[in-house]
Amino acid sequence: MNRLSAQRLHVLALAVCATALAVAIAVAPGSAAAQDLLVRNATVHTVGSAGTLRDSDVLVRNGRIAAVGTGLAAPAGVVVVDAGGRSLTPALFGGITGIGIEEVPGESATVDATLALGAGAQPVMTVRPEFDVTLAYNPDTVLLPVARIEGIGFTLLHAGNARGGSIIGGQGGTVRLDGDIDPVGPRVLFVELGAAGAGLSGESRAAQWMLLDQLVDEARGHIAPESRNALMTPAGRAALARYLDGKGLVMVQIERAADIVQLLRWSKRQGVRVAIAGGAEAWKLAPQLAAAQVPVFVDPLANLPADFDRIGATMENAARLQAAGVAVGFSQAGDASHNARKVRQLAGNAVANGMPWDAALAGLTRVPAQALGLGGQFGTIAPGMRADLVLWSGDPLELSSLPDQVWLDGRAQPMRSRQTELRDRYLK
Amino acid sequence: MKRPLVAALAATLIAGCATVPAARDTPPEGQQATDAAKSSFIDDPYPSTYAAPSAQPVLIAGATVLTGTGERLDGADVLMRDGRIEAVGVGLDAADAVRVDGKGKWVTPGIIDVHSHLGVYPSPGARAHSDGNEATAPVTANVWAEHSVWPQDPGFDAARAGGITTLQVLPGSANLVGGRGVTLRNVPATSYQAMKFPGAPWGLKMACGENPKRVYGQKGGPSTRMGNVAGYRAAFIDAADYIRRQEKAAKKGGDDKDPVKRDLKLDTLAGAIQGDIRVHIHCYRADEMTTMLDLAKEFGFKVAAFHHGVEAYKIADRLAKEGVCGALWADWWGFKMEAFDGIQENIALVDRPAGSCAIVHSDSEEGIQRLNQEAAKVMSHAHKAGMDIPPERAIRWLTANPAKALGLLDRTGTLEAGKLADVVLWNRDPFSVYAQAEQVWIDGARVYDRHDAARQHVSDFMLGQSAGGAR
Numbered sequence: 001m002n003r004l005s006a007q008r009l010h011v012l013a014l015a016v017c018a019t020a021l022a023v024a025i026a027v028a029p030g031s032a033a034a035q036d037l038l039v040r041n042a043t044v045h046t047v048g049s050a051g052t053l054r055d056s057d058v059l060v061r062n063g064r065i066a067a068v069g070t071g072l073a074a075p076a077g078v079v080v081v082d083a084g085g086r087s088l089t090p091a092l093f094g095g096i097t098g099i100g101i102e103e104v105p106g107e108s109a110t111v112d113a114t115l116a117l118g119a120g121a122q123p124v125m126t127v128r129p130e131f132d133v134t135l136a137y138n139p140d141t142v143l144l145p146v147a148r149i150e151g152i153g154f155t156l157l158h159a160g161n162a163r164g165g166s167i168i169g170g171q172g173g174t175v176r177l178d179g180d181i182d183p184v185g186p187r188v189l190f191v192e193l194g195a196a197g198a199g200l201s202g203e204s205r206a207a208q209w210m211l212l213d214q215l216v217d218e219a220r221g222h223i224a225p226e227s228r229n230a231l232m233t234p235a236g237r238a239a240l241a242r243y244l245d246g247k248g249l250v251m252v253q254i255e256r257a258a259d260i261v262q263l264l265r266w267s268k269r270q271g272v273r274v275a276i277a278g279g280a281e282a283w284k285l286a287p288q289l290a291a292a293q294v295p296v297f298v299d300p301l302a303n304l305p306a307d308f309d310r311i312g313a314t315m316e317n318a319a320r321l322q323a324a325g326v327a328v329g330f331s332q333a334g335d336a337s338h339n340a341r342k343v344r345q346l347a348g349n350a351v352a353n354g355m356p357w358d359a360a361l362a363g364l365t366r367v368p369a370q371a372l373g374l375g376g377q378f379g380t381i382a383p384g385m386r387a388d389l390v391l392w393s394g395d396p397l398e399l400s401s402l403p404d405q406v407w408l409d410g411r412a413q414p415m416r417s418r419q420t421e422l423r424d425r426y427l428k
Numbered sequence: 429m430k431r432p433l434v435a436a437l438a439a440t441l442i443a444g445c446a447t448v449p450a451a452r453d454t455p456p457e458g459q460q461a462t463d464a465a466k467s468s469f470i471d472d473p474y475p476s477t478y479a480a481p482s483a484q485p486v487l488i489a490g491a492t493v494l495t496g497t498g499e500r501l502d503g504a505d506v507l508m509r510d511g512r513i514e515a516v517g518v519g520l521d522a523a524d525a526v527r528v529d530g531k532g533k534w535v536t537p538g539i540i541d542v543h544s545h546l547g548v549y550p551s552p553g554a555r556a557h558s559d560g561n562e563a564t565a566p567v568t569a570n571v572w573a574e575h576s577v578w579p580q581d582p583g584f585d586a587a588r589a590g591g592i593t594t595l596q597v598l599p600g601s602a603n604l605v606g607g608r609g610v611t612l613r614n615v616p617a618t619s620y621q622a623m624k625f626p627g628a629p630w631g632l633k634m635a636c637g638e639n640p641k642r643v644y645g646q647k648g649g650p651s652t653r654m655g656n657v658a659g660y661r662a663a664f665i666d667a668a669d670y671i672r673r674q675e676k677a678a679k680k681g682g683d684d685k686d687p688v689k690r691d692l693k694l695d696t697l698a699g700a701i702q703g704d705i706r707v708h709i710h711c712y713r714a715d716e717m718t719t720m721l722d723l724a725k726e727f728g729f730k731v732a733a734f735h736h737g738v739e740a741y742k743i744a745d746r747l748a749k750e751g752v753c754g755a756l757w758a759d760w761w762g763f764k765m766e767a768f769d770g771i772q773e774n775i776a777l778v779d780r781p782a783g784s785c786a787i788v789h790s791d792s793e794e795g796i797q798r799l800n801q802e803a804a805k806v807m808s809h810a811h812k813a814g815m816d817i818p819p820e821r822a823i824r825w826l827t828a829n830p831a832k833a834l835g836l837l838d839r840t841g842t843l844e845a846g847k848l849a850d851v852v853l854w855n856r857d858p859f860s861v862y863a864q865a866e867q868v869w870i871d872g873a874r875v876y877d878r879h880d881a882a883r884q885h886v887s888d889f890m891l892g893q894s895a896g897g898a899r
Contacts, residue, residue, distance in 0.1 A: 106638065106764030143762065301794050304551040305582055305890070311552075312895045334794070338762035345801060348861030399804035399861045402812055419761070419771045426741050426777060427813055 035410035038074045042083035047366045048380035060387040063409035089396050091153020091388035093368035094340035095331035100137040112136035119164025127231045130239040131170030133159040134183045145417035148177045150341035151390040151403040161192040167200045174372050178408040185374040189243045192253045195309045245271045255309040257281035280310035283317045286324030295327040295371040300350040319354030329368040348397040469699035476624035480871030485509040487522050491530025496537040496827040496842035500820035508849035511872040516843050538593025538850030540830035541796050542755045543735050543789035550581030561600035566644050567663045570692035571607035573599045577620040582887040583793040588614050588876045590797035591852035591865040601635035601710040602643045604659045616885040629835045632700045636711035637766045664727040667697030706732035712766035714742035733833040738770035741777035753785035753833040754778040758802040776810035788825045799826045804859035
């Protein structure tokens with residue numbers, strides 16, 4: 001973005017604010033949350049069947065996309081933004097994070113990500129699939145604007161695993177970074193398998209399948225609640241049952257190819273719909289994952305044999321999976337919450353290592369939205385979708401580009417964060 | 429190696445001046461007695477065996493060249509011969525050189541990371557491989573990171589594919605004084621000595637803030653930041669006394685000499701006071717960095733660089749004025765309280781004053797593979813804040829400035845005639861997310877080629893593994 005366009009954007013932003021105020025005054029209470037908007041002359045990456053549209057317009061009415069096309073007329077009172085050819089994309093998926101769940105990981109009082117009720121007790125394992133981490137979500141977290149001004153519009157909150165809990169971490173859910181306290185769409189059950197979960201399964205990954213089968217049996221009523229083998233509360237049994245027979249999505253953190261083979265067998269046997277997070281060696285099973293329609297959320301930068309589950313890690317993981325027809329999304333292994341904005345760099349590196357550009361953008365938008373059961377709400381730019389949009393200064397996957405403006409439900413989001421406040425104090 | 433300590437010291441006193449300074453960047457200065465004491469502090473019983481392989485002359489022709497001196501040359505050539513940069517300019521010719529077409533490509537100096545734990549916290553991250561923190565006492569100036577380096581860490585190979593030619597491997601930050609760091613050439617080897625940068629000064633790793641007080645809070649302290657500072661002071665008081673005793677013993681001369689018993693811990697601290705071992709301090713907060721600058725004055729040592737320094741932007745002018753580098757991340761923040769004020773313009777703001785020394789560092793086996801991308805993120809955020817930083821300036825953050833912090837700027841870090849031929853050829857502007865290093869030279873030897881499997885070293889650890897593909 002050159003200096004001229006920066007100034008223009010500044011003027012536009014002021015205009016947007018002024019108009020937003022005017023609209024808020026003009027319309028009835030209750031409908032002010034939605035926003036009307038016309039973005040003109042954009043390179044519209046719909047990430048849908050329409051593909052990429054040059055010199056096109058996107059009309060937003062009441063927070064929803066009303067039309068995508070060329071030469072759209074601006075209804076009276078609608079804010080008009082001239083994109084000047086810049087890229088417009090759906091707001092991005094920030095990966096699987098703890099935004100609003102963990103403020104400062106080094107300070108346990110600010111972290112609500114894992115359940116460890118059984119820590120120090122006998123038996124050491126407490127299985128609570130009813131644990132719902134979204135109840136801890138704090139939309140006032142300073143992490144939220146930090147991610148949002150970088151184009152992140154939604155994230156999947158992660159229910160983690162800790163000693164005293166179990167390989168079933170509990171339920172997470174998708175939140176939109178619009179300040180709403182409630183998650184959208186269905187909950188997701190988190191399960192951690194392989195070496196990372198071995199400490200929660202008697203030090204052998206073999207026991208993970210035994211435990212999962214036992215828990216499913218219990219949820220299905222094959223183990224009586226009063227049995228000494230019962231591991232769950234009534235609420236836990238009910239919660240787990242909601243993820244059986246294809247009814248809910250189970251996000252499985254798993255890396256090793258052999259473990260993924262067992263996962264595919266288990267999910268088929270038990271009728272459980274799974275997605276994979278991590279999947280360092282997933283590329284070895286790309287055709288099987290494609291056939292089973294298992295989405296995989298990979299970190300394209302995870303190319304080292306970080307442990308003996310990830311000996312086959314490669315930067316070509318995303319490209320190989322995608323080429324085989326697997327739905328590939330992105331999520332990162334590092335500080336996913338504070339640096340959620342890094343997902344864009346992940347996608348760019350996937351492209352540098354063979355993934356088609358369009359597929360990489362889909363991995364940040366449509367693929368996660370669809371996998372999380374929200375593909376009908378956002379993740380693409382098409383009539384009827386929520387107007388979660390980002391206008392970019394350049395190539396949306398390129399490091400030199402940044403969002404010029406982010407809209408959620410058609411509302412222009414403040415392009416400020418605690419970090420820009422700190423920056424401006426010391427920039428003087 | 430098992431010479432008696434007294435004999436070792438005597439041998440050093442006799443031989444040290446003649447042999448050690450010749451191999452070092454910073455020859456001893458001042459009076460003879462000081463020389464004698466100083467050389468013993470940095471005597472090296474584990475010397476480098478690195479030898480640059482002989483290589484044909486190479487001419488990279490018609491590339492965009494970022495020299496690392498702040499210059500950008502378009503359509504320019506780089507000529508390497510006998511392990512050195514022979515010339516950089518337009519229209520160079522060398523009939524005997526291997527010609528590399530640089531059209532559409534970019535050339536930079538070899539990338540340097542001043543903060544790595546490759547080899548001491550290697551992949552796989554097995555418990556048996558956890559060799560980076562001697563977390564048994566708050567001051568372990570006696571340990572040397574090189575004695576933990578596992579040269580088969582596959583991370584070295586991955587870093588080379590990202591253009592890393594030189595790196596400083598440091599102890600971790602559990603301790604107030606963690607020990608000596610070592611600077612390595614990123615070449616495949618079976619011993620760290622065969623990677624050790626000949627003549628490079630050692631680093632001394634120190635740590636501020638949360639880590640030492642957390643690690644030792646329940647183990648006898650320090651448990652507070654004031655406890656941390658008391659710990660540094662006590663250690664340097666001992667080191668100053670050690671120097672005084674060494675000098676006194678050396679002055680006696682002849683048969684009256686009463687050599688001071690050698691103390692590995694105090695050797696390192698004394699070497700730091702005398703400027704032969706460069707001080708690298710893990711320190712996040714602006715207030716703690718200023719405390720450490722005062723500490724340095726109190727004991728007469730110089731801080732080469734603050735590492736991590738997420739609040740360095742708050743004291744950018746002071747750092748520049750004192751000639752202290754800021755070795756920083758592009759965007760890490762918030763994972764602990766002392767990292768809460770991190771901003772993405774940190775490096776750009778530290779870079780802004782005259783005389784500054786901003787460095788992009790990794791502290792990460794992932795980040796070290798793409799320091800160019802870390803810099804690119806800083807550039808875009810700086811631009812948004814109204815600071816335009818061209819590639820020829822930004823490249824200094826990962827070449828010349830880290831070389832300066834390591835005391836190696838007269839040898840590497842820029843593409844200037846006479847410097848070591850540490851060079852990276854990129855397939856495009858290295859500050860693009862799509863950029864990849866195509867070829868990497870160390871001392872003029874082609875150690876990596878993206879299009880030639882024979883030039884992509886694979887660690888012993890990876891042999892026979894079912895990895896099945898490019899990293």
